[in-house]
Amino acid sequence: MKLKKTKKELQQPQILNLDDDFSLIKRFIEGDEYTFNTLVQRHKEKVRNIIYLTLGNHDMVDDIAQEVFLTVYKNLGSFRFESQFTTWLYRITVNKCKDQLRKMKIRSIFTPIKESEEELGYTSSPENSDVREIVQKAIAKLPEKLRVPLLLKDIEGLSYQEIAESVQCEIGTVKSRIFRAREGLRNMLKPYQEELM
Amino acid sequence: MGNLYKPAYRTGRKYEMLSAYIDNELSDAEVKKLEEELKFSKELREKLAELKKIKELTTSSVKNIEENPFFETRLAAAMRIKKPWYSKLGKLSPVYGIIAVSLILMVVLKYNPQVINNLLDKQKSNITAFYKQNLKPLLYAADLTNEDIFNFAFYHQLPLDNRKQQFLQFGSDSNGNQFFEIKNAGAASSRDNLKKFIHDFNLNKDQERHVDSILSSYADDLQSQVLVNEKSTVAINPNIWNYNKALAADLISYLTRINKNELQRALPRQYEEYYNRRNVAQMVSEIKSSKNNNYIFFTPDSIFSEPYKFDKDQYKQEMKQWADELKDNMKDLNNQFKNFSVRIHFGDKYNKLKSDSSWAKDFKVFVDSNYCKVHIPSVIIPPIQLPNMENFSIRIDSLNNLFKEFSFNFPNPGKNKSFNYKYFYNDSSKGLKFNFKAFGFDSSFAFKNHKLDSLLAKKFKGRGFKLNPDSLAAFYKAFTGDTTEILQQKQLQEQMKQFQQEMENFRKEMEKWQKQFQKDLPKQAKKNPIEI
Structure with a gap:
């Protein structure tokens, strides 16, 4: 009996982890709204991390994350199951971050120029800074189009294919941007070589 | 900015492969090839170590951000709030503005179709009045x-x-x-x-x-x-x-x-x-x-x-x-x-x-x-x-002051069987230059400030030299009034001059080459006798 069950299981193998998202979404579409909470709990940390690292500012993380999940909530009914849920989720996250950066840029035009504390901190002597902070500030200095693919790879562990779908570009471009981001970091971190190595 | 992130192209491509290699994004064949190269290249190995270190630093740089304990509660509340139907209308306010303006214009034009013309006429008359x-x-x-x-x-x-x-x-x-x-x-x-x-x-x-x-x-x-x-x-x-x-x-x-x-x-x-x-x-x-x-x-x-x-x-x-x-x-x-x-x-x-x-x-x-x-x-x-009156005014012109600068030039009488005739019309930009073929004139025969008609009547009589005043006048016509025609004539003259110069150079070159060829031909025959 036990053997038979195992065979059955082999014939219909358990669907991979990602399919858990799919089944949750299906249940949500069928009317089980509580499954959305599970999706939020499962992915909120990564979403918040992407936002934090992309914007380099933790004040706005909660607000933007809320906007991301609200967008997902409103559009989940039309999810087409053609790509992984995370790819779609991260694309929304990246786009929200881009919108926010655009708004910040526009605002900065109308605010008087002053040296921010962050910038001063970055140029201060390496002895006063801890390694993680130095690296974070260097990442924040990268241009957005290099920073986002690097973080999606190194922090979120997405594949090049998934990153390409999230940021809507070719895999070759992702490969090149990640390498250029690393080169940029290497150059920026040169003065701190002793502390870092 | 570009230099900071872009290494030299060739090494850059190789290093890019290394970067993809540490991300496990290369195909099996690419991995095999790269690992072979790594065995023999210290530089590549060093770069690989460097890239690994950078990746490690990036990965470890993330610290957990403190989450607002009410994040999910706030999210749930936001999801429950259903915005009233008119909340979306606010986004469309510019469209309403355009529609409203269009409607007003349509109504105004329907009952007073001349309004725009009147406005334009008013504007026009304002401008004309200003200049009048x-x-x-x-x-x-x-x-x-x-x-x-x-x-x-x-x-x-x-x-x-x-x-x-x-x-x-x-x-x-x-x-x-x-x-x-x-x-x-x-x-x-x-x-x-x-x-x-x-x-x-x-x-x-x-x-x-x-x-x-x-x-x-x-x-x-x-x-x-x-x-x-x-x-x-x-x-x-x-x-x-x-x-x-x-x-x-x-x-x-x-x-x-x-x-x-x-x-x-x-x-x-x-x-x-x-x-x-x-x-x-x-x-x-x-x-x-x-x-x-x-x-x-x-x-x-x-x-x-x-x-x-x-x-x-x-x-x-x-x-x-x-x-x-x-x-x-x-x-x-x-x-x-x-x-x-x-x-x-x-x-x-x-x-x-x-x-x-x-x-x-x-x-x-x-x-x-x-x-x-x-x-x-x-x-x-x-x-x-x-x-x-164009033709007549040119005649008057020719009678009065056309030939301010009128001269014959015989540089080498007897050798060069041609002479030049220069004429300047009012200013140097409107000059004419003629080159006449041989007549066998006396070298002392030179004029200045003579009228063309007297020249025609007295000096050239029976010498086979003929200038037709009518055709000359028609030719001068191009040089009166219309500036664009003057420019065209001038350009044409310059181009002809250049072309003549080039042909002359080409002829000289050919002559030189011919002489050289004739000189070299017997020598070559001597140097390389045909063996039977």
Whole structure:
């Protein structure tokens, strides 16, 4: 009996982890709204991390994350199951971050120029800074189009294919941007070589 | 920025592979190939270690951000809030604005379709009124002399200011379409044309006075044909083209009476009938009685044609009154005249305007750095039957001052069987240069300042040398009035010159090569005998 069950299981193998998202979404579409909470709990940390690292500012993380999940909530009914849920989720996250950066840029035009504390901190002597902070500030200095693919790879562990779908570009471009981001970091971190190595 | 993130291309491609390698994003074949290379390259191994370290640093840089304990509660609350239907309408507010404006416009146009035309007309009349203000006759600005009026008759030029820095040039092209040009003084005709004319036609004092009186009588009429103001507006009455013909015809008619023989040398026979006294008198009265009040306004903003009535009598009265007031102080009056000047500044402004189609909507305009040419639609010039004066004016020209610089050059008599003839028309930019083939002239045969007709009649008689004044005159025609044609001729001449030079070089090269070939041929035969 036990053997038979195992065979059955082999014939219909358990669907991979990602399919858990799919089944949750299906249940949500069928009317089980509580499954959305599970999706939020499962992915909120990564979403918040992407936002934090992309914007380099933790004040706005909660607000933007809320906007991301609200967008997902409103559009989940039309999810087409053609790509992984995370790819779609991260694309929304990246786009929200881009919108926010655009708004910040526009605002900065109308605010008087002053040296921010962050910038001063970055140029201060390496002895006063801890390694993680130095690296974070260097990442924040990268241009957005290099920073986002690097973080999606190194922090979120997405594949090049998934990153390409999230940021809507070719895999070759992702490969090149990640390498250029690393080169940029290497150059920026040169003065701190002793502390870092 | 670019240099910071972009290493050299070749090494960059290899390092890019290393970066993908540590991300496990290479195919099996690529991995195998790269690992082979890594075995033999210390540089690649070092780079790989460096990239791994960077990746490690990036990965470990993330610290957990403190989450707001109410994040999920707030999210759930936000999800529950259903925005009212009209909340979306706010985003569309610009669309509503456009729709509202369109509707208002539609309603206004439905009940008052002329509103836009009226607005445009009002705007137009505002502009035209601005430029029509304070228009004064050209006499006021340029203080025309009889010499100027004579130049107007035969050279189609009128000065725009006292210092004669800019000129109005009138003309008509081969299709009979009239044009006017505003030119800088460089292209103006030479001075003393009237004096030379009087001298060459052997006019006595009385006849000279008569010519002067003809010119003066036209001066009075001419003053209302070209109006100017301090806003650099030049208003031209199209009837001026007819005045130009009438004045020339009047003068020629007088000359026909007093010195027919001399005139016949200058006047083409087929035109003679036009210049009998009765015909000319009829033409002149027809032109003078023409009441065409449609002036062409040349302004810094636009060129347009508008009706304008210049009250000559009122103007005269005002001038008289003004002169009486300033009688005691003539200096002030003179200063008033001197300070008033019209100056059209060509260059960037007019060049920019040229690209704006509304600038000269009904006119064809050419703008250059020192002149502006405006073609007039022929319809607005009242048609008056008079022959084209171009040919005749050229003859007058040739009789009087064409041959300012007229010389023959025999550099090597006997050897070089040709000679050069140079002719400069008023200014150096309009020169002609002829090269004539051999005649076997005496080397001492040289002229300066001789007239072409006397040369033809006396010096070249029976020597097989012939210059046809008619064809020459037709050729000179290209050099009067129309600046673009002058430029084309000049370019053509330069190109021909270059081409001749190149052909000469090519011929010399060929000769050299031929000589060399003939010289080398026997030597080569000696060096390499054919073995059997």
